[in-house]
Amino acid sequence: MTNGEQKLSEEQWQAILNNDVSCDGEFFYAVKTTGIFCRPSCKSRLPKQEHVRIFENAQEALSAQYRPCKRCKPTGERLPDKEWVSVITEYIEHNFTEPLTLEILAETCHGSPYHLHRTFKNIMEKTPLDYIQQKRIEKASEYLVHTNMAVTDIARKVGIPNTPYFTTLFKKRTGCTPTQYRQQHQQEASNAIQ
Numbered sequence: 001m002t003n004g005e006q007k008l009s010e011e012q013w014q015a016i017l018n019n020d021v022s023c024d025g026e027f028f029y030a031v032k033t034t035g036i037f038c039r040p041s042c043k044s045r046l047p048k049q050e051h052v053r054i055f056e057n058a059q060e061a062l063s064a065q066y067r068p069c070k071r072c073k074p075t076g077e078r079l080p081d082k083e084w085v086s087v088i089t090e091y092i093e094h095n096f097t098e099p100l101t102l103e104i105l106a107e108t109c110h111g112s113p114y115h116l117h118r119t120f121k122n123i124m125e126k127t128p129l130d131y132i133q134q135k136r137i138e139k140a141s142e143y144l145v146h147t148n149m150a151v152t153d154i155a156r157k158v159g160i161p162n163t164p165y166f167t168t169l170f171k172k173r174t175g176c177t178p179t180q181y182r183q184q185h186q187q188e189a190s191n192a193i194q
């Protein structure tokens with residue numbers, strides 16, 4: 001065994017299996033077959049246990065000729081919460097029309113669902129789901145005013161395929177139904193032109 005390398009313990013293996021973010025920084029694992037090393041929380045494909053090598057820190061893994069994983073960036077500083085949340089909001093802004101769950105966000109943005117939810121709420125003062133719905137309703141409002149698409153189509157297009165649910169959510173957030181909203185704002189828009 002080279003300097004700094006440790007024997008893989010059962011706890012470490014469990015941490016790797018569960019992508020346990022709370023173990024980040026405690027150790028790093030390298031995979032012999034790929035030549036890459038990761039943080040315990042990395043969502044990359046699970047290696048075979050016998051190919052795993054454990055290092056106490058990133059420097060030792062580098063000295064042993066392993067390359068840092070591009071996904072979990074084990075040599076970089078942990079992203080400050082604010083930056084992490086801006087990665088998450090940016091992802092939401094580009095993907096809110098797709099089915100998005102806390103689990104999908106957590107997997108894409110590298111953290112546990114619990115940790116993501118809590119950090120997001122601390123910084124944005126709303127939950128990730130609230131933020132997703134806000135984006136969807138904003139986009140739907142645009143479609144209502146600037147297109148003649150049917151409400152059902154708009155609902156589907158902004159990622160809420162269940163139209164009754166969309167209508168309820170829309171009313172809750174804007175105070176009127178999608179149809180009322182369209183009438184009011186299209187009226188205003190045509191008044192403005194005249």
Ligand SMILES: [Zn+2]
Pocket residue numbers: 037038039042043044069070071072073
């Ligand atoms: Zn990784």
